[in-house]
Amino acid sequence: MKYLLLLTFFLGLSIPSEAVTTRMFKVLDTCARYRLKEKTALVAIKELKLKYEGKDESEAELFIKLYCSVFTPNEKVDF
Numbered sequence: 252m253k254y255l256l257l258l259t260f261f262l263g264l265s266i267p268s269e270a271v272t273t274r275m276f277k278v279l280d281t282c283a284r285y286r287l288k289e290k291t292a293l294v295a296i297k298e299l300k301l302k303y304e305g306k307d308e309s310e311a312e313l314f315i316k317l318y319c320s321v322f323t324p325n326e327k328v329d330f
Contacts, residue, residue, distance in 0.1 A: 275322075282319035 278299060285295040292311035296303045303314055 279322055282315075282322055285315055285319065 281290065281295050281298050284290045285292065290298070292308060292315045295315050296311055299318070301314075301318065303311065305311065305314075
Protein backbone atom coordinates (compact mmCIF):
# COMPACT_ATOMS: atom_id res chain seq x y z
CA MET A 252 0.00 0.00 0.00
CA LYS A 253 2.87 2.36 0.82
CA TYR A 254 4.49 1.65 -2.54
CA LEU A 255 1.30 2.46 -4.41
CA LEU A 256 0.99 5.75 -2.54
CA LEU A 257 4.64 6.65 -3.22
CA LEU A 258 4.31 5.73 -6.89
CA THR A 259 1.26 7.95 -7.26
CA PHE A 260 3.05 10.78 -5.50
CA PHE A 261 6.12 10.59 -7.76
CA LEU A 262 3.99 10.36 -10.89
CA GLY A 263 2.19 13.50 -9.81
CA LEU A 264 5.49 15.31 -9.43
CA SER A 265 6.97 14.16 -12.73
CA ILE A 266 4.06 15.11 -15.02
CA PRO A 267 4.34 18.93 -14.56
CA SER A 268 8.09 18.80 -15.19
CA GLU A 269 7.43 16.98 -18.47
CA ALA A 270 5.00 19.70 -19.52
CA VAL A 271 7.57 22.42 -18.84
CA THR A 272 10.24 20.77 -20.98
CA THR A 273 7.76 20.19 -23.80
CA ARG A 274 6.72 23.86 -23.77
CA MET A 275 10.35 24.98 -23.70
CA PHE A 276 11.16 22.74 -26.67
CA LYS A 277 8.24 24.20 -28.64
CA VAL A 278 9.41 27.75 -27.93
CA LEU A 279 12.98 26.99 -28.94
CA ASP A 280 11.81 25.16 -32.06
CA THR A 281 9.55 28.02 -33.12
CA CYS A 282 12.29 30.60 -32.52
CA ALA A 283 14.77 28.53 -34.52
CA ARG A 284 12.34 28.14 -37.41
CA TYR A 285 11.71 31.89 -37.35
CA ARG A 286 15.45 32.56 -37.42
CA LEU A 287 15.86 30.19 -40.38
CA LYS A 288 13.06 32.08 -42.17
CA GLU A 289 10.78 29.02 -42.23
CA LYS A 290 8.13 31.05 -40.39
CA THR A 291 7.16 34.69 -40.47
CA ALA A 292 7.09 36.78 -37.34
CA LEU A 293 3.30 36.88 -37.24
CA VAL A 294 3.05 33.09 -37.59
CA ALA A 295 5.63 32.57 -34.83
CA ILE A 296 3.74 34.93 -32.51
CA LYS A 297 0.51 33.08 -33.20
CA GLU A 298 2.07 29.65 -32.57
CA LEU A 299 3.66 30.84 -29.33
CA LYS A 300 0.28 32.22 -28.23
CA LEU A 301 1.76 35.59 -27.35
CA LYS A 302 -0.35 38.68 -26.80
CA TYR A 303 0.39 40.93 -29.76
CA GLU A 304 -2.02 43.67 -30.72
CA GLY A 305 -0.30 45.11 -33.79
CA LYS A 306 -0.64 43.96 -37.37
CA ASP A 307 2.55 45.52 -38.75
CA GLU A 308 5.18 42.97 -39.84
CA SER A 309 8.17 45.13 -38.82
CA GLU A 310 6.78 45.60 -35.29
CA ALA A 311 6.09 41.87 -35.12
CA GLU A 312 9.69 41.13 -36.06
CA LEU A 313 11.00 43.33 -33.26
CA PHE A 314 8.57 41.73 -30.82
CA ILE A 315 9.55 38.15 -31.69
CA LYS A 316 13.26 39.04 -31.71
CA LEU A 317 13.02 40.33 -28.17
CA TYR A 318 11.01 37.30 -27.07
CA CYS A 319 13.35 34.76 -28.65
CA SER A 320 16.48 36.51 -27.39
CA VAL A 321 15.50 35.46 -23.87
CA PHE A 322 15.93 31.79 -24.83
CA THR A 323 19.36 32.05 -26.49
CA PRO A 324 22.31 31.10 -24.30
CA ASN A 325 24.68 33.46 -26.12
CA GLU A 326 23.84 37.17 -25.95
CA LYS A 327 25.62 37.88 -29.24
CA VAL A 328 23.15 35.86 -31.30
CA ASP A 329 21.14 38.18 -33.53
CA PHE A 330 17.81 37.17 -34.92
